Amino acid sequence: MKRLIAVLALVIIFAQPGVSSAHSKLVSSTPADGSKLATAPSEVVLTFNDELESEGLKLSVTDANGTVVDTGDGRVDLADLERKTMRVSLKSGVGTGSYTVSWSVVGSDGHEVTGSIGFAVGDAALPVTPPESDQHNPGLPATGSNGFNLGMLVAAIIIFMVAGVALRRRSVRA
Template identity: 40%
Template structure:
């Protein structure tokens, strides 16, 4: 019997090893215009990212040095290239391009690139809005939940107390 179990385990392992093909690789970014980390005189009117394989539906967001969004339009993918038109921006400083595409194997691929402009107006980065804590956002719900829990415990324990008193 143990010999049969060992042979079955070896056969199952062989089937699993032979049956599993190579893992499908996701698309990877191989180039961009503007190049990641590049320095430009002015902000570009379009951005593009080139991937290692064909990509499907895409999303592009450009953030200006002030932290505000720069309008993008006409986002399109053609084979391995994701392109978007970018509205004028006259801010000097570091821009961020965030992208997301669907790889040929169906998996989403996302990332960020940056570039810097050397001309334009100086801006201050918008102050980050402090995030409201969970307790602050849900204080009313938590108080109500606690009150209901105390009432429930009281209702459960009331018959036990009456039983001891009687």
């Protein structure tokens, strides 16, 4: 009985993922965030750690004045069988300047995560971009929590207390 309760408590504690550990997170981009390029790219490619849903997807590239410089074709790349890649083409004539790539995705867990990266062409300054954010839990970064779950800890403590009382009663009767 003691072993069963201990195993159950450990399963409860460690089986719970962090608050947002399953959310989609940007893992790479072309051009890379913070890069300075000699010439403007023809497209921007973002790669995430999780499968993306096509519905609710937003991807745009703007210059320092807020003018959209992409062609409006932001999409999940269907050539990527894992559906972890997004692409958007840039208009011709994009030249020297700083650019912000803003995105909003819904991952396989159903949560919307937004973020942006920046790059510069020529000698322009890099744009300042905010960190990713979880739209279901504003204020929490989308990169996940430390995995600590207070509710599960309280449940485990209660289980241990009940087991202790049961074992004490059992030993008093013996």
